Amino acid sequence: MKVEQISVFLENKAGRLAEVASVLGSAGINIRALSLADTTDFGILRLIVNDREGAKKVLKEAGFTVGITQVIAVEVEDKPGGLAKILKLLAGEGINVEYMYAFVERSSGNAVLIFKFEDLDEAIDILNSHGVRVIPGERVYSL
């Protein structure tokens, strides 16, 4: 049920984000979703791609520090209140969201939420037991 996310350390230098995109692009790797966590000093780029190992390899070769992190993808209908419902549910169960980001699935028009929790398995159990659709990695990579 888990999804593997690529994380890349970026110094706040103009052009580094573009460089990640171009390194992946020229290796024929597709970015499904991305989010940039930004501080005054540095940024962490989080990516869902179709080829994790390939992405990690080419980015490392290009001199980036790269990590692979496990996250969870959840599908909700793209309408008002969808996200709030899930966040409320998690808060009620005492599950802390470390970070999240979202993108819209082209074919269905549904929103896909990417979550990072401290305890992923516990979060998956709770989401499943409340009928929330947790999407397996393989499907997310090929969205």
Next chain:
Amino acid sequence: MIWSEEYETMPREALEALQLKRLQAVVERVYATVPFYRRRLEEAGVTPDSIRSLEDLQRIPFTTKEDLRDNYPYGLFAVPLKQVVRIHASSGTTGKPVVVGYTKRDLGTWAELMARSLASAGTTKDDVVHNAYGYGLFTGGLGVHYGAERIGATVIPMSGGNSKRQVMVLQDFGSTVITCTPSYALHLAEVAEDMGVDPKSTKLRVGVLGAEPWTEEMRKEIEERWNMQAIDIYGLSEIIGPGVSIECEEAKDGLHIFEDHFIPEVIDPDTGERLPYGEEGELVITTITKEAFPLLRYRTRDITSLVHEPCVCGRTMVRMRRVRGRTDDMLIIRGVNVFPSQIEEIIMGTKGVEPHYLLIVDRDPQTRLDTLEVQVEVSEEMFSDEVRMLQTLARSMERNIKDMLGVSARVKLVEPRTIQRFEGKAKRVIDKRKLS
């Protein structure tokens, strides 16, 4: 292993008698042959026959690097050039280099001291010595070369540079001992890994590393990455080159100074007063056997202290602590004395931090206060996908610097390989205050 039992384990009393005899001889010789020394000694009211004990050494004026520059190139040679068989020169960062000369006997002395040094690190005639110190005017390459040959080891005269080729040779030629700067040893490990070569898979078992200040943390890292012993060697071209002092493999706790050739003292760099054993200050060396280029009370600018307790290895020669920095490397930040090596120790105590860092000292134009930025490369091991974790790491390094050194620093995490690597000595400090 002890190369020269006779001298290296000589009882202190006999050693000191030998030192006095040699000191008297060298003072007499420079007084007669080097106008600079004659003038200096006369100004201080010292005549050669007034040196009656080792204590009298303190009456002799210091010789400084400026004195060497003022007498460029041959002004301090104590023999005619026709007796000089080799010239070396130091890598002066500004202006003219310092030029040193060797007679045939000096070269023999040097080879002997380097043989002692390499043996102290555990080198024998069965070893293959990969010598990556630069050959040329720099004393490192040829110094190690002749010492290793004297032992009877197999010498590979690599010199510096071309790191990929170095790795290939290390692997293919079965080298067991490597000689280079500590930062280059780490650089080579990095290059090897990039080439898909596991540094641990080579036959290297000892690194004889020197020519720049380093730390215990860096030693641990080098030893782990190469799976070898890292031994600290010390020397400077003005004195003779490498082979002034070295750690013994038994203790790896302080560098034995070859006192039958050099008399060490530690002084307060501000007052020039001699400091007692154990106290940290500037190392001053008098050479007592060199013919072509003897030096009286030369101020090395290196910061260390002397240890006179006996060592487990059996050598009676005094030890100097690992050099902590140079008087001219010392940064004064908001009035606090800071050595780059102290910051290195702190940041390398943090898990996963690579020994690649850069200190940038500047002055805030508004507040006019000094600022210290420490750039640290983010390794895969310390990287996290969570902003908070990385910030916590940076803040904890800042706190440790503040707690241990009393200066406020800003730790900036940077991408790997953004801090420039040097094949020779590492550049660790950019002091922008000097630029304005």
